[in-house]
Amino acid sequence: MPEKIYSPILDPSAETAFAVSSDITPEALAQESKSGTRRFYIESYGCQMNFSDSEIVASVLTQQGFQPCTGYQDADVVFINTCAIRENAEQKVRNRLKEFHTLKKSKPGVLIGLLGCMAERLKEQLLEQEKLVDIVVGPDAYRDLPRLVSEAESGLKAVNVLLSREETYADVNPVRLNSNGVSAFITIMRGCDNMCSFCVVPFTRGRERSRNPESIIQEASMVFKQGYREVTLLGQNVDSYLWSPHYASKKEILKSLSRSHTDSTVNFAQLLEMVAQIDPQLRVRFSTSNPRDMTDEVLHTIARYDNICKSIHLPVQSGSSAILKKMNRGHDREWYLERIRTIRRILPDCGITTDIICGFCSETEEDHQATLSLMEEVRYDWAFMFHYSERPGTLAARKYKDDVPLEEKKRRLSEVIALQQRHSLESNQKDVGKVFQVLIEGVSKKSDKHLFGRNSQNKVVVFDAGHYKPGDYVQVKITGCTPATLLGEPV
Ligand code: 5AD
Ligand code: SF4
Numbered sequence: 001m002p003e004k005i006y007s008p009i010l011d012p013s014a015e016t017a018f019a020v021s022s023d024i025t026p027e028a029l030a031q032e033s034k035s036g037t038r039r040f041y042i043e044s045y046g047c048q049m050n051f052s053d054s055e056i057v058a059s060v061l062t063q064q065g066f067q068p069c070t071g072y073q074d075a076d077v078v079f080i081n082t083c084a085i086r087e088n089a090e091q092k093v094r095n096r097l098k099e100f101h102t103l104k105k106s107k108p109g110v111l112i113g114l115l116g117c118m119a120e121r122l123k124e125q126l127l128e129q130e131k132l133v134d135i136v137v138g139p140d141a142y143r144d145l146p147r148l149v150s151e152a153e154s155g156l157k158a159v160n161v162l163l164s165r166e167e168t169y170a171d172v173n174p175v176r177l178n179s180n181g182v183s184a185f186i187t188i189m190r191g192c193d194n195m196c197s198f199c200v201v202p203f204t205r206g207r208e209r210s211r212n213p214e215s216i217i218q219e220a221s222m223v224f225k226q227g228y229r230e231v232t233l234l235g236q237n238v239d240s241y242l243w244s245p246h247y248a249s250k251k252e253i254l255k256s257l258s259r260s261h262t263d264s265t266v267n268f269a270q271l272l273e274m275v276a277q278i279d280p281q282l283r284v285r286f287s288t289s290n291p292r293d294m295t296d297e298v299l300h301t302i303a304r305y306d307n308i309c310k311s312i313h314l315p316v317q318s319g320s321s322a323i324l325k326k327m328n329r330g331h332d333r334e335w336y337l338e339r340i341r342t343i344r345r346i347l348p349d350c351g352i353t354t355d356i357i358c359g360f361c362s363e364t365e366e367d368h369q370a371t372l373s374l375m376e377e378v379r380y381d382w383a384f385m386f387h388y389s390e391r392p393g394t395l396a397a398r399k400y401k402d403d404v405p406l407e408e409k410k411r412r413l414s415e416v417i418a419l420q421q422r423h424s425l426e427s428n429q430k431d432v433g434k435v436f437q438v439l440i441e442g443v444s445k446k447s448d449k450h451l452f453g454r455n456s457q458n459k460v461v462v463f464d465a466g467h468y469k470p471g472d473y474v475q476v477k478i479t480g481c482t483p484a485t486l487l488g489e490p491v
Contacts, residue, residue, distance in 0.1 A: 046083025
């Protein structure tokens, strides 16, 4: 049984890698090599935020004259953008780093750089003890990369893992990597202040800060002009987005709001509306929502705009109030179910997906059954399911015993996955006979006679290619399904 099911669009934590791809020809590469241009390669792991960060890294480097390349063997600097959310994510990166390291034998000058969340967590260990990398850069220090590369070239240890309270890379124009030319990801905030007890993100990505809305609108308008037809607004907790021209920290913004009524702040609902107004042909998605912060104002905004997709990723983590309390989620089961009822009332056709962790500290069989019964009540369209993996330094690692045996965690996870598979299939079966507007993203992996895209609810729809092309909107009548895909015919 796979630990989880992978979807590159929604999955906030996919332990899957993608490498840089660009349109450079071998001739151009040879020319660059002769002219001494330094070439970089980036491989990204983890959540969509990391993939988006790699596009910022590519932008910072190309601004300084570096060129991207498609194979790590061709690169002068090999970067790996890493995820620390679960232990197996880190293990995959370690194995890959060992592979990269062998390149040093045939190409002694090549530099290896560790980016992202593992850089924050394991700086000394990977640089000094294991000597696997030459450069270590945390998520808030990417502007410093060109200097760090030069430092490493001159044989110095190149490290910058400082976390910032202000950095949002608002002015950096991302170089779209591995893009389908149809959907672009735009980071609207960084960090997280929530301190869920199992989660390493607040430690690796630092304090929450929101990006200037003007720069977000500019970026979204620009990608629309370039032909993109969908933007996904990204943040660890988008509902908490709050921007003020005067303060970077959310705490200070809230304090200033309580002092004065002259309000120049922008919240998430307002930002969503601003992006939706760019053009009715531009679809807007967002991820990830948090049950304790998701407001009715956001739901009403989604309802008002046809081009804001009817799809909400609302992680629940557990169906047991006792476990939710230990997880420090800031809400209980009833609160969560009330949010679900409100979504269904305001947005009756909304797709709802979630994240679930099995076997958190002290989770009993009864707690596990509560998760299964919550799933029965909500009937998610899709879920990302994990077993608990203790992360050093987190509240849970310090306070609670990781006392559910691995075998038991896996058994509970397999029950959760089996139930979700049933629900996903049932949800898709209900769509058979309906007609959806689909934004086409590309050619189906299984057959070049078929295209695929997504409906507003974020379900993948596969249909006959006909004369359509990526970037087109098409009405598709659903004629069949699997648990993961809708199959249909253009009408
Ligand atoms: N163990 C297992 N799953 C985790 N997640 C976050 N931290 C852990 C952990 N320590 C999951 C949560 C979160 C998703 C991004 O990853 O479900 O929503
Ligand atoms: Fe981690 Fe919780 Fe923040 Fe999500 S909301 S990144 S799970 S601390």
